[in-house]
Amino acid sequence: MDIIVALKQVPDVGAGIAINDEGTDLARDRLGFVTNPFDEWALEEALLLKDMTDGWVTVVSLDDPGIDHALYRALALGADHAVKLVGTGPAWIDSHRRAGIMASWIREQLYDLILSGVQAPDDLDGQLPALLAAGLGHPFASVVVAVEVTETGLIATQEFGGGRVGRIELALPAVLGIQGSLRDPRYVSDMRIRLASMGGGIEEVRSDGETGVPTAGSGLSVRRVFTPEASRRAVMLPASPHEAADAILGLLRERGLIA
Amino acid sequence: MNHDVLVLAEAAGDSFIDPTFELLGRARDLATAWGGRVLALVLGPSPDPSMLNADVVLTVSHPKLDAYTPEAHARAAQHVVAELDPKLVLLANTTEGMDLGAALSLWCQRPLVAYAVDVRAEDDAIVATSQLFGGRLLAEVALEGDRGICAVVGGSFPPARVPTRPPVVEVVAPPVSLDGVTTVPRGMPPGEDEDIDITKAPMLVAIGRGLKSQDNVAVAQALAEALGASLSGTSQVCDLGWLPRTRHVGKSGVKVRPRAYLSFGISGAPEHLEGIRESELIIACNTDEAAPIFDAAQYGTTADAIELLRALTSRVQQR
Numbered sequence: 001m002d003i004i005v006a007l008k009q010v011p012d013v014g015a016g017i018a019i020n021d022e023g024t025d026l027a028r029d030r031l032g033f034v035t036n037p038f039d040e041w042a043l044e045e046a047l048l049l050k051d052m053t054d055g056w057v058t059v060v061s062l063d064d065p066g067i068d069h070a071l072y073r074a075l076a077l078g079a080d081h082a083v084k085l086v087g088t089g090p091a092w093i094d095s096h097r098r099a100g101i102m103a104s105w106i107r108e109q110l111y112d113l114i115l116s117g118v119q120a121p122d123d124l125d126g127q128l129p130a131l132l133a134a135g136l137g138h139p140f141a142s143v144v145v146a147v148e149v150t151e152t153g154l155i156a157t158q159e160f161g162g163g164r165v166g167r168i169e170l171a172l173p174a175v176l177g178i179q180g181s182l183r184d185p186r187y188v189s190d191m192r193i194r195l196a197s198m199g200g201g202i203e204e205v206r207s208d209g210e211t212g213v214p215t216a217g218s219g220l221s222v223r224r225v226f227t228p229e230a231s232r233r234a235v236m237l238p239a240s241p242h243e244a245a246d247a248i249l250g251l252l253r254e255r256g257l258i259a
Numbered sequence: 260m261n262h263d264v265l266v267l268a269e270a271a272g273d274s275f276i277d278p279t280f281e282l283l284g285r286a287r288d289l290a291t292a293w294g295g296r297v298l299a300l301v302l303g304p305s306p307d308p309s310m311l312n313a314d315v316v317l318t319v320s321h322p323k324l325d326a327y328t329p330e331a332h333a334r335a336a337q338h339v340v341a342e343l344d345p346k347l348v349l350l351a352n353t354t355e356g357m358d359l360g361a362a363l364s365l366w367c368q369r370p371l372v373a374y375a376v377d378v379r380a381e382d383d384a385i386v387a388t389s390q391l392f393g394g395r396l397l398a399e400v401a402l403e404g405d406r407g408i409c410a411v412v413g414g415s416f417p418p419a420r421v422p423t424r425p426p427v428v429e430v431v432a433p434p435v436s437l438d439g440v441t442t443v444p445r446g447m448p449p450g451e452d453e454d455i456d457i458t459k460a461p462m463l464v465a466i467g468r469g470l471k472s473q474d475n476v477a478v479a480q481a482l483a484e485a486l487g488a489s490l491s492g493t494s495q496v497c498d499l500g501w502l503p504r505t506r507h508v509g510k511s512g513v514k515v516r517p518r519a520y521l522s523f524g525i526s527g528a529p530e531h532l533e534g535i536r537e538s539e540l541i542i543a544c545n546t547d548e549a550a551p552i553f554d555a556a557q558y559g560t561t562a563d564a565i566e567l568l569r570a571l572t573s574r575v576q577q578r
Contacts, residue, residue, distance in 0.1 A: 013392050026396070096364070118357070121392040124400065126371045126410070130329070130361030139330045139442045142357040143511065145498050155445055158329075159494075160354045161276060161413075161511050165504055167445040168328050177357065180498025219370030219403045223386075226397055234543060234559035244560040245570035248521070248542055251558060255540060257462060257519050258486065259578060 001055040001149070001172075003046045004109065006102055006116040006128060007074065009033040009064035013121070023224045026122075028092060033066040035073075038117025040185040042178040045147060046115050047078045047186070053149055056080050060105065062088045062098060068202060069193065076188045076196040085207035094218040095123045099131035101207045106136060111173055113154070118143050118177035125218030129177030139170045142177035260405070262295030265345035266313065267336060269355050273306050277514075278351035280418035282411060283312050285378060286349055287419060290314075292380040295346060299426070302335050303327070308428050312419035316426045317343075321433035326444035329358035331437055337366045338434035344406070347385055349378065352410040354511065360410040370402040376415045385409070394529040394551070413510055414533055454505035455489060462488035463517045463538075465508060466496055467531075469524020469545060469564055473501050478568045479523060485575040491515070493531050509534040523564040527552030 071082040133140030146157040299313035303324035364371035520538040543556035
C-alpha cells in the first residue's frame with residue numbers, strides 16, 4: 001500500500017503564549033515549532049500499515065519552520081521518501097490554502113491512502129484531512145482510531161461522542177484523519193536522525209507556478225487573539241503522597257463518600 | 260436575500276446529541292437578529308423531530324444515509340446547503356462536524372470557523388470566537404462575505420427551550436450523488452458495547468497518560484475497587500487500549516457528573532475537561548503545577564501519581 005502522510009509544524013506553546021504586536025496572531029518568530037502531535041500518530045499508523053502490507057510511505061509538508069528535522073526524523077523512523085513543497089510564501093498558511101497546495105502536488109502522485117493528524121492546535125479554519133479529501137474527491141473519515149486492511153480497501157474505526165464508535169469500509173484511495181493508533185509513536189535516536197540528514201533525501205518541489213491550481217484562503221479575518229481569563233484555580237494539597245492521601249481522604253469523608 | 264440559520268442535527272440513539280439543542284438555541288437568536296428562519300437538517304433516520312425547536316425540520320432519507328458515513332452525509336449536506344443557501348450553517352465540533360464542516364466549506368465555497376465557543380451577529384456580519392491551542396488562546400474572527408459555517412464546541416450555549424408548537428417537517432429528495440457513494444458502514448467493533456455505564460458511578464477514579472505505563476492501570480484499578488468507584492480515563496488511554504472505549508470521559512467520550520472525580524496523571528485538555536465540568540468535586544493529581552486540570556479541579560496535588568494511588572489505596576483498605 002502506497003501511503004502519503006501530510007506533516008505540519010505548529011508553534012510550541014508549552015513554555016508560554018506570545019502574541020504579536022498587532023494582537024492578531026501568535027508571535028511565531030518568538031516561538032519554537034514542533035510537529036503536530038496528531039501527525040505523529042498518523043505517521044505511526046502509516047509505518048504500521050507499511051509493515052503489514054509491504055508498503056511505501058512518503059511524508060510531505062510545506063516549508064514550515066523546523067520541517068527539515070521533522071522530515072529527516074520521519075525518514076529515520078522508516079518513511080521511504082520525504083517531500084517538501086517550497087515557494088508557498090508566508091510562514092503561516094491556513095488549512096484551506098495548505099490543503100489546496102498539497103492537493104495540487106498529491107494529484108500528480110500514485111497512492112492508495114493519505115493520512116494526517118485529525119486536527120492541529122491552530123487549524124482555525126478546519127481540519128486538513130477532510131479538506132484534502134473534499135478537494136481530491138476521495139472517501140474519507142476523521143477521528144480514526146484504528147485501521148484494518150481488507151481485500152478491496154480498508155476498514156476505519158471512527159470515534160464519536162458518548163463512547164460511540166463505528167466502523168466503515170472505504171474504497172481506495174481514501175483520506176483518514178488519525179486521532180490515535182494502537183501503538184505509541186515510535187522513538188528514534190538523534191544519531192539516526194543525523195544519519196538520515198547526512199544522506200540528504202528531502203525532495204524539494206516548487207509548489208507555485210507549474211501546477212497553477214488556485215488555492216483559495218480560508219475567508220476568515222482574525223480581528224484579535226487573546227488568552228482566556230484565568231478561571232478558578234485548585235486549592236493545592238501537599239505534594240507529599242502520604243500527606244496528600246490524608247487530605248484527600250479527609251475531603252471524601254467530609255462529603256460522606258467514604259466512612 | 261436568505262437570512263436563514265441551518266443547524267445540522269446529529270442523532271444519537273432515540274434523541275439528538277446535546278450540542279444540537281445548544282445550536283438551535285443560538286440559531287434562534289441569530290435568525291431573529293437577521294430576520295430569517297431556523298432550519299434543522301436531519302440526515303438519515305430521525306429521532307422525533309418535534310424535540311427540535313426549529314421553524315422547519317428538513318429530513319433526507321436514502322439507504323446510504325441509514326448509518327453514518329462521512330462520504331454519504333457530506334454529499335447529502337452539500338445538496339441541501341446548496342439548494343437552500345442559508346446564511347449560516349451551524350454544526351457541532353464533533354467527529355461528524357469535522358467530517359462535514361470541511362467538505363461543506365470547500366464544496367459550497369463558504370468560510371468555516373472551527374472550535375467556535377461563540378457565534379454572533381454584527382449587523383449582517385457573522386463573527387465568531389474560537390479556541391486554539393487546546394483552549395490556551397482565543398481568536399475573534401469575522402467571516403468574509405455573507406455566508407458561513409461555524410463548528411461549535413459543545414457546551415458553548417444554553418440549550419433551546421422545548422418547542423411549544425411542533426416544527427414543520429419537510430422531506431427533501433436525496434441527491435443522485437448518493438448513488439455513487441462507495442463507503443460502507445460495518446457496524447460496531449466487537450465487544451465494545453458490553454461494559455459498565457460510568458455516567459451512573461457516584462465516584463470515578465480517572466487516569467491519563469501521566470501514569471506512563473499500562474502496567475500502572477492496575478494500581479489505579481486497586482484504588483477504584485477499594486473506594487467502590489469506577490475506573491475511567493482520557494481519550495488517549497482509551498486509544499492506547501489501556502481502558503475500553505466505554506470508559507472514555509470527554510467531549511468525544513461521555514460526560515460524567517459523579518459526586519467525586521479523582522484524576523491521576525491527566526493534564527486536562529479541553530476535550531477532557533468538557534466531560535467532567537459538572538462533577539460535584541474534582542481532585543486532581545498531576546506533577547505539572549501549570550496543568551489546566553488544576554483550573555477545573557477544586558483541589559490539586561503535584562504528588563507522584565503512582566505513589567499517591569498506593570498511599571490512598573492502603574489507607575482506604577485499612578479503614
